[in-house]
Amino acid sequence: MKVNLKVWRQKNSNTAGKLVEYQLDSISPEMSFLEMFDVLNGELTKKGEEIIAFDHDCREGICGSCSMYINGRAHGPQTGATTCQLHMRSFNDGDTIVVEPWRSRAFPVIKDLMVDRSAFDRVIQAGGYVSVNTGSARDANETPIPRNIADEAMDAAQCIACGACVAACKNASAMLYVAAKVSHLAVLPQGQAESVARAERMVAQMDAEGFGACSFTGACSVECPKSISLDHIARLNREYLGAKLTSTNVQG
C-alpha cells in the first residue's frame, strides 16, 4: 500500500519545527507502524538525509517508550494500544497520516518525535513508593489482601507512563498518570502509612512540572493504552482532599 506521511521534524529543543512530507510506496499492511518508520528511515539514510528520531524500545506495548500523536490521536486510531502495537492494516491505501510528538509544556521536544518525559519520574520521586528498605520485609503472606483489592491495585499499577493521557488532554493534565500511582498504593495495606503525604506531594510535584488542571473530560482514559479507569482520578481526589483535611506536614 501507499501512504503519504506528514512528520514533525525539529532539530532540537531550541529550534522551531515543521511538518515535512514523505511518501512511501510499498508498505505491507502487516507491518507495524514503527516498522513503517524503520523503512522510511532506511530510505532517508540512503538518500543522505538524517533519520527521524523517535522513542521506541520493547515494541510490544509495555515499556511505554513510543509516543506518537497520529492523525490527532495519541497512539493513533486504535484504542487500548500503544503506537508500536498499531499496524498498517488500520489505514487505507493512499491515506495521509500526520505524525506529531506529544504536545505538552511539561514534555519539551528533544528532537523530531521525541519528547522529554522526565517530569513523570520526578512525580514518582515525590512520593510514588512505599518506604521499605531492602531486607526489612516480613513474610509475604502475613498480610492477606483480598483478591478484589489486589486486582484493583493491579488495574492501576498497569500504567506504562507513556504520557498518552497528557497528550490526549486538552489541558495537558497528568491526573490519570498521578492517580494511577496514588490509587495503586492507596488501596493496598502496604501503602497506608504514607498515603496522606503521598497524595499531597505527588500532586504538588505534578503542579510544579507545569501539567494542566483536570476538567474530567475522560479523554485520557479513552486514549490510555492500558485503559486505566477514571475511577482512579476519583480516588486521587478523595485521597487528596482527605490529605488536605488531615495533613500536618507539607504544602499549603
Add this chain to the structure above:
Amino acid sequence: MKLESKIPEGPLAEKWSRHKFGLKLVNPSNKRKYDIIVVGTGLAGASAAASLAELGYNVKAFTFHDSPRRAHSIAAQGGINAAKNYQNDGDSIFRLFYDTIKGGDYRAREGNVYRLAEVSVNIIDQCVAQGVPFAREYGGLLANRSFGGAQVSRTFYARGQTGQQLLLGAYSALSRQVTTGKVKLITRTEMLDVVVEGGKARGIVTRNLITGKIESHSAHAVLICTGGYGNVFYLSTNAMNSNVTAAWRAHKRGALFANPCYTQIHPTCIPVKGDYQSKLTLMSESLRNDGRVWVPKTKEDAEKIRKGQLKATDLSEDQRDYFLERRYPSFGNLVPRDVASRNAKYVCDEGRGVASTGLAVYLDFADAIKRDGKKTIEAKYGNLFEMYEKIIDENPYETPMMIYPAVHYTMGGLWVDYNLMTTIPGLYALGEANFSDHGANRLGASALMQGLADGYFVIPYTVGDYLATIGPADKVSVENPTFKEAEQNVISMTERFLTIKGTETVDSFHKRLGHIMWEYCGMSRNAEGLKKAKAMIQDLRKEFWSNVRVMGEGDEMNQSLEHAGRVADFIELGELMVDDALARNESCGGHFREEFQTEEGEALRDDANFTYVAAWQYQGDNKPELLNKESLEFENVKLTQRSYK
C-alpha cells in the same frame, strides 16, 4: 589466567551464611565516603542502586532510556520463582536449587545456584512490602502457578506483567533514593567504556545521547547491569535497544566473557511474518500450562493449512499430533524451553509446520476453555490473548494460536566470581549481564529471580568487602590520563563512524549478522556451519567498517550513531559466540550441536571433557581470544541425562 570462583567451603546450605559472615564490613559512617556507579536500571541495576543507597553509599545510576522504568525487564511476562512452598506441594530451597541446576544441564556452579534458591524467598517478601500487586487467591494469600520444567507451583505472578510490576517496585525504591539524594540518576546516557587503572575499575566513560557530550565518571566500584545480548540475532524478543556494548567494552578492557554460546530459544513466540520484521514478540510460557501444542499428523494436511485450504479447527483429534505430550508423557507441554523449541523445529523441518511460512506450530486452548470456561482462561491470560490478536488479527479463543521459537535470553555473559566480581577488581556484573546462575539453559521464571537476587540480596554484601579492602582513598580522579585516553578512544570511534559515509544502513548490517547467527549458531549448530559462519562474520565486519552509512553529527541526538556502535560490538561478539560453540564439542541446554545427540535426538553432554565454564580472554583487535576454563565441581547433585519423558 587462574579463575577463582571463591565458592565458600562448607556444606551447601551454609555456604552463603558463612561467606556473609566472613565478608568485611564498611562502618556505617564510612559508607558515605564511597561512590558506586551502576550501569543499567533494570531489575538488577535498579534493585542494586536502591539497596546500596539505602546502606549509605553514594550511587550514580545510568540508563540510556529516558526513564529507569523502561528497561527491558519490564517486558517479562510470566513470573518469578521462589521456594516458599506456600502450596504445600513439596517445594523447598533444595528442590528449587536442584531443578535450576538440572534445568541448566549441569553447567552452573552449585554454590551460586543454591544461594539463588535461598534468597528467592526474601525477594517475594521484599516485593510485596513495596506494594507489588501479585496475583492472590480469594482468601487474600498469594497465588502460584507452575512453569516450564517444574513439577511444583512456585511461580508468583502479576497477570502477564510480572516483570513490569517487579521493575516498578525496584524503580519506586530507586526513586525514593533519588529523593534522599543518595542516588544521582543520569538518564539518556550510554556507557561506552570502562576505565581501568592500576589493575582496578575506576569509572566509566559515557555519551549523553541528547547532546552527544562524552563524559567521565569515577567511582570506587562499577556495576554492569546491562542485560543480555540476544539482539546479536537481530530478531529476538529483546527490546530494540538492548545491546551488549557495556559488557563487551568491559570485556575488551580485560573482563572475561563466559559461555557466550549459551543462548536460549524460547518456544512460544509469535512467528516471523516478513522481511521488514523488527522484533519478535514472546507469548508467556505460562500459556503452556493450559495450551496444548500440536501440528497436523500428516504433511498433506499441513500443506493444505499453509495454502489456506484447511483451517486448524477442521482437523479432528486423530488428525493432530500433540508431539510434546506424545514424546514426553510425564512433562508433556511443560518440558523445558530448549526441549520444546527443538521439537517445534523438528516437526517444522519434517514439513508439518503451519502458517504460510511453514514455520509455526499450534498452541491450542480449546480443551482448557471447555474444561475451565472462557472466563477462567481470560482471567489467566487475557492480556496475552489480546496482545496476540493485535499482532496476528486472529482470536485465540476461537482458533489456536500459532507459535514458533525465538531468541529470548542469553545465559552467557561476563564471568563473575561468587561475589559477582568480574576478572577486573572493582568491576561487577549483575543479572543477565553475568553468566553465573543458569548454566546452559535457564528455567522459566528464573531470570527475574536472579536479577533481583543479585541486586537486592547479594551485591549489598559483597561490594562492601571490596570497598573495605581498598579504603576510601583508593579512587582515581576523572582528570587522570587513563580517563582522558578512554574518552579519546570513544571520540575517535564516533568520528570513524561518521566519516565512513558508505552505502549500507546500520540496520541492514545488523540484519545480515542476525541471519548468519540464526542460521549457523541458533537452535542447532554443527562444526561445518560454525566454521562457515566465522568466515562470514569476519567478512561482514570488514564490510561494515568500510561501507556503513551513518548520517548526522556526533554532538546531537543521533540514533543511527548509537545503533552503529552497538552493531559493531555485536559483530565482534558474534564471532566469539561461534568460537565458543565450536570449542564445545557436546550438546548441553541451549547449546545443541547436531554431532552430539542421543539416538532419540536429545542433547548429549560430555561430562568427562566439558564440565567447565568457558571464559574467554580478549587478546587485542583481530586476534583470537584465549580460552580459560573454570572447572565445575558437583558435590551435591549427581550429573544425569536430563529426562522429561
